Amino acid sequence: MGLVTTKKMFEMAYKNGYAVGAFNVNNMEITQGIVTAIAKAKAPLILQISRGARQYASMSYLKAIIDVAVAENPDIPISMHLDHGDTVEICKQCVDDGFTSVMIDASHHSFEENIRMTHEVVEYAHAHGVVVEAELGQLGGIEEDVVGVEDVSAHLTDPSQAEEFVEKSGCDSLAVAVGTSHGAYKFKTEPKLAFDVIEEIGKRLPGYPLVMHGSSSVLKEFKDLINQYGGNMPDAMGVPEAAISKAAKMAICKVNIDTDLRMALTAKIRQVFAEKPAEFDPRKYLGPGRDAIEKMVEHKLNVLGCTGKASECK
Numbered sequence: 001m002g003l004v005t006t007k008k009m010f011e012m013a014y015k016n017g018y019a020v021g022a023f024n025v026n027n028m029e030i031t032q033g034i035v036t037a038i039a040k041a042k043a044p045l046i047l048q049i050s051r052g053a054r055q056y057a058s059m060s061y062l063k064a065i066i067d068v069a070v071a072e073n074p075d076i077p078i079s080m081h082l083d084h085g086d087t088v089e090i091c092k093q094c095v096d097d098g099f100t101s102v103m104i105d106a107s108h109h110s111f112e113e114n115i116r117m118t119h120e121v122v123e124y125a126h127a128h129g130v131v132v133e134a135e136l137g138q139l140g141g142i143e144e145d146v147v148g149v150e151d152v153s154a155h156l157t158d159p160s161q162a163e164e165f166v167e168k169s170g171c172d173s174l175a176v177a178v179g180t181s182h183g184a185y186k187f188k189t190e191p192k193l194a195f196d197v198i199e200e201i202g203k204r205l206p207g208y209p210l211v212m213h214g215s216s217s218v219l220k221e222f223k224d225l226i227n228q229y230g231g232n233m234p235d236a237m238g239v240p241e242a243a244i245s246k247a248a249k250m251a252i253c254k255v256n257i258d259t260d261l262r263m264a265l266t267a268k269i270r271q272v273f274a275e276k277p278a279e280f281d282p283r284k285y286l287g288p289g290r291d292a293i294e295k296m297v298e299h300k301l302n303v304l305g306c307t308g309k310a311s312e313c314k
């Protein structure tokens, strides 16, 4: 099977109380680590590409890597998703480039403009058999690392707005602000997710798939390795996995993971450099990084509850 959309994945995830992992790809090793774990766990998969990834690796290289992953894993439903498209044009371009899912993130615009831009992307994407994720509400960000959960919670998605937004824009899934934040320095204290907001949106939009961004956990294992081997990330803090598991059982059908991939790779590279300072073969430090990603993703799939769900999502 070739690339698929997220339609069936979200339908099953909603019905059976789990979430599909959406992992950011930036190079071959990261992709291989993710896909090896997915193949072992027999889980559905969303591989997502950000603007930064396209600038770093180029679209054609990333697409070629994903094409190989798809060809080698015919039993696994894989969707290729644009992460945070900020203009209508880039979303249309990605539809033309073979993405099966695109995100238009116009959440920084006014409510009306967000609806207008999302609707324009929806019309184009649907005409080409591609699904659309939009965003409503605001998360904390990497640059805003001093912003605490109090401020994040002041910009939560308004459930009644969410209902109106989905009706008017026609988007297929909605990224909501429920207390999560992008990056490794999300919170000063352990965050509390707004499960009441997820529940309320779920009541207003029954069966409708929601998406959680900024939901890496900043795993202690990797944070400790990074700090032990010359890194400096003492204040990194993520979303507790128990909270992610709980959200995944609710209307959250897609959980984005990027920071945890980066930290797994960085931790292992630092460890090899520290323990074997004479090492200069990239395979000898990227390899362990890739293995760490594989183990981390396997663990994450259990947190999301999607292990073994590949066949029902086809």
Ligand SMILES: [Zn+2]
Pocket: 084, 182, 213, 214, 256
């Ligand atoms: Zn995001």
